[in-house]
Amino acid sequence: MTHTLAPPARSTLGTPVVATTAARKRRLGPGRPIPYGRALGPLLVIAVWSTASATGWLDPRILSAPWTVVATGVELVDNGKLPDSVLTSLRRAGLGFLFGGVIGTALAIAAGLSRVGESLIDGTVQVKRAIPSLGLIPLLILWLGIGEGFKVVVIAIGVAVTIYIQTHASLTGIDNRYVELAEVVGLNRWQFVRKVVFPGALPGFFVGLRLGVTGSWLFLIVLEQINATSGIGYLMFQAQNYGQSDVIVVGLVVYGLFGFVSDALLRLAERRVLAWRRTMGG
Amino acid sequence: MASHDGRVTAVRVRDLVRRFGERTVLDGLDLDIAPGEFVALLGRSGSGKSTLLRAIAGLDYDVTGSGDLRVPREISVAFQDSRLLPWLRVLDNVVLGIPGDARERGRRALAEVGLAGRERAWPNQLSGGEQQRVALARCLVREPAVLLADEPFGSLDALTRIKMHDLLRELCARHRPAVLLVTHDVDEAVELADRIVLLEEGRIGLDVPIDLPAPRSHRDPLFQSHRDRLLLALGITEGATP
Numbered sequence: 001m002t003h004t005l006a007p008p009a010r011s012t013l014g015t016p017v018v019a020t021t022a023a024r025k026r027r028l029g030p031g032r033p034i035p036y037g038r039a040l041g042p043l044l045v046i047a048v049w050s051t052a053s054a055t056g057w058l059d060p061r062i063l064s065a066p067w068t069v070v071a072t073g074v075e076l077v078d079n080g081k082l083p084d085s086v087l088t089s090l091r092r093a094g095l096g097f098l099f100g101g102v103i104g105t106a107l108a109i110a111a112g113l114s115r116v117g118e119s120l121i122d123g124t125v126q127v128k129r130a131i132p133s134l135g136l137i138p139l140l141i142l143w144l145g146i147g148e149g150f151k152v153v154v155i156a157i158g159v160a161v162t163i164y165i166q167t168h169a170s171l172t173g174i175d176n177r178y179v180e181l182a183e184v185v186g187l188n189r190w191q192f193v194r195k196v197v198f199p200g201a202l203p204g205f206f207v208g209l210r211l212g213v214t215g216s217w218l219f220l221i222v223l224e225q226i227n228a229t230s231g232i233g234y235l236m237f238q239a240q241n242y243g244q245s246d247v248i249v250v251g252l253v254v255y256g257l258f259g260f261v262s263d264a265l266l267r268l269a270e271r272r273v274l275a276w277r278r279t280m281g282g
Numbered sequence: 283m284a285s286h287d288g289r290v291t292a293v294r295v296r297d298l299v300r301r302f303g304e305r306t307v308l309d310g311l312d313l314d315i316a317p318g319e320f321v322a323l324l325g326r327s328g329s330g331k332s333t334l335l336r337a338i339a340g341l342d343y344d345v346t347g348s349g350d351l352r353v354p355r356e357i358s359v360a361f362q363d364s365r366l367l368p369w370l371r372v373l374d375n376v377v378l379g380i381p382g383d384a385r386e387r388g389r390r391a392l393a394e395v396g397l398a399g400r401e402r403a404w405p406n407q408l409s410g411g412e413q414q415r416v417a418l419a420r421c422l423v424r425e426p427a428v429l430l431a432d433e434p435f436g437s438l439d440a441l442t443r444i445k446m447h448d449l450l451r452e453l454c455a456r457h458r459p460a461v462l463l464v465t466h467d468v469d470e471a472v473e474l475a476d477r478i479v480l481l482e483e484g485r486i487g488l489d490v491p492i493d494l495p496a497p498r499s500h501r502d503p504l505f506q507s508h509r510d511r512l513l514l515a516l517g518i519t520e521g522a523t524p
Contacts, residue, residue, distance in 0.1 A: 013302060176345035177365055184359045185379035185420070195378060276369045276404045 010134070033088025063247035072246040073253070081235065086254060089220060089231040091202020093258070097216040103156065104163030106219065110170030111164075113193065120276065125164050133158035134222060146227045155219045162215050163208035171197060203277070206270045213262045223257065289421035292317045292428050292460035293338060298339070299348030300333050300342065307333045308347065309484030317427070318458040322471035325481030331464045334481065335359075335432050336410065336464065341451040345448035353428060358421035358459075361376060364413035366405035366420075375422045384423065391423035394418070394456075395449060415449065422457060436494040447473060451496075468512045469524055472505055473498050488515050 033041070046066060050056035053065030060068065076082035105124065110117035133154060144150040174197060182192045224233020232251050240246035293315040299307040305507055307330040315321050325331045336342045337351065339359050366375045377388040392398055395415040414434060421429055434450075435443045451474060454461055465471055471478050472492060480488035491513070494504055 116475070133347070170403070177327070178367060181361075181365045181367075183341065184339060184357075185424075187379045191379065196367065199367070202369070274369075276406065 035266065054218030060245070061243055062245065064244075064249065069246045069253075072244075073250045076235075076247070076250060082250070082254070085230065085232045085235045089224065089254075089259075091234070092151045092223070092231065093155060093216045093220045095152045096219070097159050097213060100153065100156035100159025100216070101163055101212060104160035104208065104212070105167055105205065107160070108164045108167035108171060108201075109193075109197075111195065112168055125161060125168075127158075129161050129165065132159065133219065136224075137226075141227075151220075151223045151228070154223060155216045158215045159212040160218050162212040163205070166204045166211065167201055170207075172200040173204070174200040202273060206266070206274065210263060210266050210270075212261065213266060216260045217255065217259050217262075289314070290317060291315060292319070293336065294352040294463065295334075296350040298334070298337060298347070298351065299346035300330070300337060300345050300349075304347060306484060308337070308349075311349070311481075312487050313479065313486055315428070315460045315462060315492075317460050319453060320461040320463070320473035320474060321474045322463045322465055322478045323481060324465065324468065324471055324478060324512060326514065327466065329413045329467075329481045330484060331481055332432055335430050335462060335464050339430050340426075358424050358426035358429050360414075360417055360421050360429065360434040362433045364405070364410075364417040364434045366413055366416055368405050370403065370405075372397070372403050372405065372416050372493055375416060376423055378420065379422065384385075387423050388419070391419040394422065394453065394477045395419045411446065412464070414438060418450070420452065421455060425427060425457065426459045428460065429454075429461045429462060431461065433464055435470070435519065436466075443470075452472065468509055468516070469500065471512070472508045473500075478508075478512060480512065488512070 046092070049058070049063070050066050053063075053068075054259060058065070064072070073082065105120050111117070111121040111125075136157065137154060140150055140154060144153060178196050178200065179192075182196050205246055220231075221233055224231040225237050228234040228237075236248050236251035239245070239251070291314045293313065295311060295313040298308050298311040298313075299306065299475070311334065313334075316459065323331050323334065328332075333342070333345075337347075337349075338353055339357060340353075343361075366372075367378070370378065373385060373392065376391055377384040380387075389398070389401060392401060397412060397415055399472050400408070405416065408416065417434070435446050435481050438446060447470065463471070463474065472494075476493055478488075478490045478492060479486045480490075482488070490508065492508060494502065498505060500506075
């Protein structure tokens with residue numbers, strides 16, 4: 001719009017004004033990024049929320065004011081409820097993710113490196129993949145009850161399948177030329193796995209990890225809201241019964257932080273481990 | 283290294299047959315390479331040059347065939363692509379598969395191919411010529427009795443290729459491996475080889491010793507007569523035949 005309001009600048013010294021007109025030319029791309037632009041949207045939401053609460057337009061029974069949420073959060077930390085719940089939830093998700101990750105990776109390696117393993121494992125996992133993990137909940141409750149073990153198992157199954165799929169695809173996609181090279185330089189089986197297979201499968205493994213960690217939070221939330229007596233989800237479920245929207249928002253913030261921090265950590269690890277990839281294409 | 287009929291050979295191939303389905307690619311092929319000898323293998327596209335090299339390298343599993351192959355254990359292969367593992371640094375690529383701590387040897391090999399100081403680089407940070415030099419260092423550091431090279435300079439530009447020829451000649455003179463260089467470039471063959479063999483209809487059709495003094499010049503009339511003879515044998519008539 002600006003170029004229709006002001007005529008192109010003229011140089012008073014009579015030198016060509018190419019640079020000036022070029023700068024005025026409209027670019028087709030979205031242009032330069034706004035500093036901290038991504039924070040603007042969420043900040044705007046909070047501003048609207050605060051205004052609505054302060055003017056009394058927003059009923060606290062529907063959604064508590066931001067400052068109430070902060071105060072509740074502080075209070076929940078002080079009385080130890082929030083740290084306890086966070087630790088319980090972290091333990092469930094962490095254990096599930098750990099077991100699931102180890103099992104998924106081990107199965108992927110077994111299926112990727114031997115034909116027997118492939119025959120036994122791959123078909124089975126693909127069948128399991130077609131059944132949503134949450135659909136297994138009734139059966140698993142029959143078998144395991146509704147204790148901690150059950151929750152960890154549900155999360156672990158979901159994570160294992162996700163990591164298996166990605167890692168296995170990446171393993172079987174390793175360039176045959178590298179296999180040939182490994183034979184020529186006389187690598188034994190273990191060296192081959194360590195120097196060629198693992199590093200070659202790492203990109204896919206990391207995709208699996210990131211999807212798996214997202215999945216583990218998802219399962220956690222579902223599990224903690226249907227049958228739990230502790231954890232963040234339970235805290236929120238109780239708050240729902242008592243109409244405490246501030247506690248629910250605190251729980252959501254904690255879930256959000258879980259997801260954000262775990263993804264950031266994985267991305268950091270990925271950047272470190274896959275440093276060789278960054279150099280691709282110059 | 284094996285001794286037969288009083289002659290020492292680094293590579294001895296007898297009656298080698300290789301088939302791909304209905305097509306017989308190698309049909310009773312015999313070939314000897316003496317220790318330290320530089321043999322260039324020429325042939326038309328699809329004549330089975332790579333099949334022979336892969337047979338000698340022990341890289342042909344899914345083919346049917348027969349024959350007697352005697353090769354030493356210390357074989358290195360240089361491929362057309364440098365085939366460096368992108369996730370290993372240059373030095374780790376060079377010493378890949380060598381038992382024990384070979385890093386010092388690897389460093390020396392890298393220095394020999396003119397890449398001292400690039401040990402910590404990732405392969406993707408190097409140019410095509412540099413990557414191929416790393417691949418050469420990876421071959422040499424194993425002190426191979428036989429070096430098999432499958433068009434190792436095929437993907438390089440002309441200028442880089444000239445430099446690589448000089449480097450390969452120099453390295454072979456120093457380390458004296460028996461070399462089998464598969465190439466489609468007659469000039470390259472005449473420039474580098476002690477002997478040129480031509481693969482025709484599944485066998486060695488022409489076996490020409492090249493006894494030109496070093497340094498070999500393309501302008502040398504003997505160079506040109508070898509070149510023309512080989513081109514003729516490959517079915518290409520170009521320039522004047524003497």
